[in-house]
Amino acid sequence: MIPEDKDPIETSEWLEAIDSVIEKEGVERASFLMTKLAKKLNEEGAIPSYNLTTPFRNSIPVKDEAQMPGDLFMERRIRSLIRWNALALVLRANKNDDDLGGHISTFSSAATLYDVGFNYFFRGSEGQLEDLIYYQGHSSPGIYARSFLEGYLHEEDLDNFRREVKKPGLSSYPHPWLMPDYWQFPTVSMGLGPIMGIYQAHIMRYMSARGLVPRNDRKVWVFCGDGEMDEPESKGAIALAGRESLENLIFVINCNLQRLDGPVRGNGKIIQELEGSFRGAGWNVIKVVWGRKWDPIMAKDKEGKLQDIMDAVLDGEMQNFKAKGGAYTRENFFAKDPDVLKIVEDLTDEDIYKLNRGGHDPYKVYAAYHKAVNSSGAPTVILALTTKGYGVGSREADNTTHQVKKLSLDNIKSFRDKFNIPVTDDEIENIPYVRPPEDSPEMQYLKNTRAKLGGPIPRRRTKSEVLSMPDDKAFAKLYSGSDERKISTTMATVRVITDLLKDKEIGKRIVPIVPDEARTFGMEALFRQVGIYSSAGQNYEPEDADKVMWYKESKEGVMLEEGITEAGAFSAWSALATAYTNYDYPMIPFYLFYSMFGFQRIHDLAWAAGDSQAKGFLIGATSGRTTLNGEGLQHQDGHSHILSSTIPNCLSYDPTFSYEVAVIIKDGIQKMFVEQKNYFYYITTMNENYEHPPMPKGAEDGIIKGMYKLLPSKKPLIRLLGSGSILNESIKAKEILNSFGIESEVWSVTSFNLLRKDGMETERFNQLNPTKKEKKTYVEECFADCEIPVIASTDYMRAYAEQIRPYIKSDYAVLGTDGFGRSDSRKNLREFFEIDANSIARASAYTLFKNNLIDKNKLKEIYEDLEVDPLKPNPWEV
Ligand SMILES: Cc1ncc(C[n+]2csc(CCOP(=O)(O)OP(=O)(O)O)c2C)c(N)n1
Numbered sequence: 120m121i122p123e124d125k126d127p128i129e130t131s132e133w134l135e136a137i138d139s140v141i142e143k144e145g146v147e148r149a150s151f152l153m154t155k156l157a158k159k160l161n162e163e164g165a166i167p168s169y170n171l172t173t174p175f176r177n178s179i180p181v182k183d184e185a186q187m188p189g190d191l192f193m194e195r196r197i198r199s200l201i202r203w204n205a206l207a208l209v210l211r212a213n214k215n216d217d218d219l220g221g222h223i224s225t226f227s228s229a230a231t232l233y234d235v236g237f238n239y240f241f242r243g244s245e246g247q248l249e250d251l252i253y254y255q256g257h258s259s260p261g262i263y264a265r266s267f268l269e270g271y272l273h274e275e276d277l278d279n280f281r282r283e284v285k286k287p288g289l290s291s292y293p294h295p296w297l298m299p300d301y302w303q304f305p306t307v308s309m310g311l312g313p314i315m316g317i318y319q320a321h322i323m324r325y326m327s328a329r330g331l332v333p334r335n336d337r338k339v340w341v342f343c344g345d346g347e348m349d350e351p352e353s354k355g356a357i358a359l360a361g362r363e364s365l366e367n368l369i370f371v372i373n374c375n376l377q378r379l380d381g382p383v384r385g386n387g388k389i390i391q392e393l394e395g396s397f398r399g400a401g402w403n404v405i406k407v408v409w410g411r412k413w414d415p416i417m418a419k420d421k422e423g424k425l426q427d428i429m430d431a432v433l434d435g436e437m438q439n440f441k442a443k444g445g446a447y448t449r450e451n452f453f454a455k456d457p458d459v460l461k462i463v464e465d466l467t468d469e470d471i472y473k474l475n476r477g478g479h480d481p482y483k484v485y486a487a488y489h490k491a492v493n494s495s496g497a498p499t500v501i502l503a504l505t506t507k508g509y510g511v512g513s514r515e516a517d518n519t520t521h522q523v524k525k526l527s528l529d530n531i532k533s534f535r536d537k538f539n540i541p542v543t544d545d546e547i548e549n550i551p552y553v554r555p556p557e558d559s560p561e562m563q564y565l566k567n568t569r570a571k572l573g574g575p576i577p578r579r580r581t582k583s584e585v586l587s588m589p590d591d592k593a594f595a596k597l598y599s600g601s602d603e604r605k606i607s608t609t610m611a612t613v614r615v616i617t618d619l620l621k622d623k624e625i626g627k628r629i630v631p632i633v634p635d636e637a638r639t640f641g642m643e644a645l646f647r648q649v650g651i652y653s654s655a656g657q658n659y660e661p662e663d664a665d666k667v668m669w670y671k672e673s674k675e676g677v678m679l680e681e682g683i684t685e686a687g688a689f690s691a692w693s694a695l696a697t698a699y700t701n702y703d704y705p706m707i708p709f710y711l712f713y714s715m716f717g718f719q720r721i722h723d724l725a726w727a728a729g730d731s732q733a734k735g736f737l738i739g740a741t742s743g744r745t746t747l748n749g750e751g752l753q754h755q756d757g758h759s760h761i762l763s764s765t766i767p768n769c770l771s772y773d774p775t776f777s778y779e780v781a782v783i784i785k786d787g788i789q790k791m792f793v794e795q796k797n798y799f800y801y802i803t804t805m806n807e808n809y810e811h812p813p814m815p816k817g818a819e820d821g822i823i824k825g826m827y828k829l830l831p832s833k834k835p836l837i838r839l840l841g842s843g844s845i846l847n848e849s850i851k852a853k854e855i856l857n858s859f860g861i862e863s864e865v866w867s868v869t870s871f872n873l874l875r876k877d878g879m880e881t882e883r884f885n886q887l888n889p890t891k892k893e894k895k896t897y898v899e900e901c902f903a904d905c906e907i908p909v910i911a912s913t914d915y916m917r918a919y920a921e922q923i924r925p926y927i928k929s930d931y932a933v934l935g936t937d938g939f940g941r942s943d944s945r946k947n948l949r950e951f952f953e954i955d956a957n958s959i960a961r962a963s964a965y966t967l968f969k970n971n972l973i974d975k976n977k978l979k980e981i982y983e984d985l986e987v988d989p990l991k992p993n994p995w996e997v
């Protein structure tokens with residue numbers, strides 16, 4: 120609604136007054152006066168809105184626009200070819216029965232936003248570190264089309280769009296896993312690009328503050344959709360960027376006003392809404408609303424009546440103006456005020472339709488990017504108004520345009536005509552790709568622009584420096600056990616990290632990361648030892664300055680204390696875990712968190728980290744449904760290993776003893792940073808204190824593969840497998856069984872997930888090679904006496920240990936913690952979930968009885984002694 124002006128004369132007096140201040144004393148003085156006036160208004164209880172949002176127009180006045188230096192017409196011809204080839208590759212992918220999909224309308228709205236970047240701003244990787252660009256996932260066809268023109272991709276590549284099984288296909292969206300020398304960041308799951316981009320810029324500053332990578336004017340560009348901004352992850356971390364003044368970060372939000380189903384804010388104004396949110400978070404906001412064809416019209420709007428209409432128009436109406444054309448726009452937009460209608464009386468309906476939006480005007484986009492890359496002290500967001508489905512005839516701005524992947528011949532022809540594509544009517548049904556000859560002016564221009572900026576992009580570095588292994592001391596300390604001291608595996612892990620931080624070879628690459636949980640994990644000594652990174656340093660005296668372990672923040676701090684944001688802390692980990700490719704400088708991050716708030720909370724980011732080929736350690740500290748005992752249902756994790764197992768390149772371990780932790784971390788560094796394997800590690804550690812024995816001789820290989828024999832027996836009747844803290848219950852169960860004359864052996868299973876992986880691989884090999892010598896799974900190799908029944912017990916749901924059932928040839932019983940957790944003593948909880956030593960003994964006795972290895976009387980004796988209650992409630996139902 121246009122606000123009613125009750126006294127236009129008074130209004131114009133005020134306006135004249137401020138005009139005269141601007142003229143005589145400048146905008147700063149005018150702004151000062153306005154701030155004073157606003158304060159006055161505040162005293163009366165009013166909150167003036169002008170300081171968060173500005174009128175619905177371009178933020179950069181025409182007189183301040185930086186001039187685009189290149190050849191506009193040449194660039195338009197190139198851009199048109201990119202548009203055409205992007206369209207062609209999607210249409211061709213859908214021409215046959217495979218119906219592979221793809222998107223046309225997203226890129227068609229964003230083409231100019233990308234093109235201006237590629238022509239003038241995005242730095243390539245030749246001789247420098249490239250800009251890091253998070254492309255909007257659905258615009259991938261346009262990025263491929265540019266690489267095709269640049270000669271990096273060929274017709275057969277484009278024709279293999281979305282055919283990823285037989286190489287060389289182009290992945291549907293940006294996926295480093297599928298195109299490792301091309302895409303750097305997986306972005307198509309909405310919201311991940313924005314949060315990952317913010318933390319990337321944060322880590323870029325961290326790396327240079329520590330002197331690991333030089334600080335320069337490298338940028339992080341994040342392209343995202345206006346609909347995408349509704350994801351909590353998209354806006355959830357913008358305050359961090361403002362707080363840290365991340366001037367190396369530029370968001371470009373493609374405000375085409377539509378999402379998949381319809382308008383983003385039919386009843387509102389998404390650009391204004393985003394302006395307020397970002398400005399409130401301390402960002403520079405640059406709105407690119409109107410194209411230069413509007414400039415002369417706006418210059419005629421002396422009384423601000425057109426501006427009033429612009430400020431009041433709803434996004435739902437804006438969509439209609441593009442979908443329904445010039446006559447409609449004249450009637451429903453300009454005619455809202457007779458004086459405004461007059462301003463456009465000389466324009467034809469066609470002229471009105473062609474009044475361009477800022478995001479489609481290379482001049483306006485150039486001016487915005489120029490300002491963004493040259494401004495300091497804050498991140499920048501560019502809010503660009505565009506039209507979804509720009510150029511696709513009748514499908515432009517229609518509510519279904521997002522999913523268009525087939526077009527009528529008429530629409531294709533109108534697209535061709537609009538962009539002057541040299542394709543004749545005879546050829547058009549085949550939708551041929553168009554690439555001018557190598558020596559044509561277009562190709563020369565294209566190559567020159569990229570050569571000046573450091574070569575073509577996207578590109579991903581696949582090779583990086585091979586690191587040396589750290590001194591063995593950090594690990595060897597833990598091989599000899601804890602003597603009689605009771606410690607937790609979390610403490611053992613922190614010790615390894617602390618020692619690794621001091622290592623001459625790799626110490627500077629080790630980064631401990633916590634989401635406000637350092638004290639929980641006993642890491643507070645690191646505050647003082649290595650310092651907490653803060654972009655501002657420490658401008659206050661910490662409360663505990665007189666203590667040994669005071670809270671030390673510093674610009675060169677090593678530890679990342681990210682606050683209570685698991686998504687943020689994980690994104691920081693991810694940026695460091697891919698530093699080997701994005702900074703050409705491998706880092707070894709350790710992110711420690713409550714295991715319940717790990718995968719369960721941020722699984723999609725972890726999936727993206729897998730796609731990105733992240734390398735580093737995730738430590739699910741305080742794990743185990745009954746081991747973290749006093750916290751209750753929402754804290755006690757009994758399933759993170761199931762979740763981690765879903766990520767193909769995540770290797771997860773549930774160790775019990777400190778030497779196991781040491782062997783696993785050492786092996787992880789070896790595999791990820793020396794052998795350069797694309798894995799990352801998830802290790803659960805616990806807060807339960809107990810004694811740790813010395814490492815049995817020759818155990819390393821088994822620890823790494825997933826299990827080894829811990830306590831042998833001469834003539835075992837039964838095998839007890841245990842993992843995490845529940846292995847201690849299996850050890851106790853061995854004693855109980857002994858007291859009944861039953862011998863057993865105990866195995867420490869460090870990873871049921873890896874045992875399953877080995878099992879799958881071996882089975883598959885045998886099936887594919889039936890005439891070759893049959894291979895044995897590692898489980899089969901371990902359990903050569905395959906008649907001995909096996910009982911597995913863990914602090915995780917049964918599904919975790921169930922995974923190896925196919926490879927166990929004897930009877931196999933599994934105990935676990937299915938059901939919601941609750942708070943109580945560890946003893947009571949383990950009884951409740953039936954994973955304590957008595958329950959293990961019970962399961963053993965029953966299995967032996969079923970296998971005729973003990974008789975009924977013996978079973979009865981054991982059951983009575985263990986006080987087995989047949990009516991005990993089922994733990995997953997109460
Ligand atoms: C997390 C997630 N949820 C849903 C989708 C499905 N999806 C893909 S594109 C899209 C609409 C995107 O709209 P917008 O962000 O405005 O981008 P535009 O295509 O308009 O530029 C949706 C819902 C997704 N990719 N990721």
Ligand SMILES: [Mg+2]
Nearest residue numbers: 344345346377
């Ligand atoms: Mg959109």
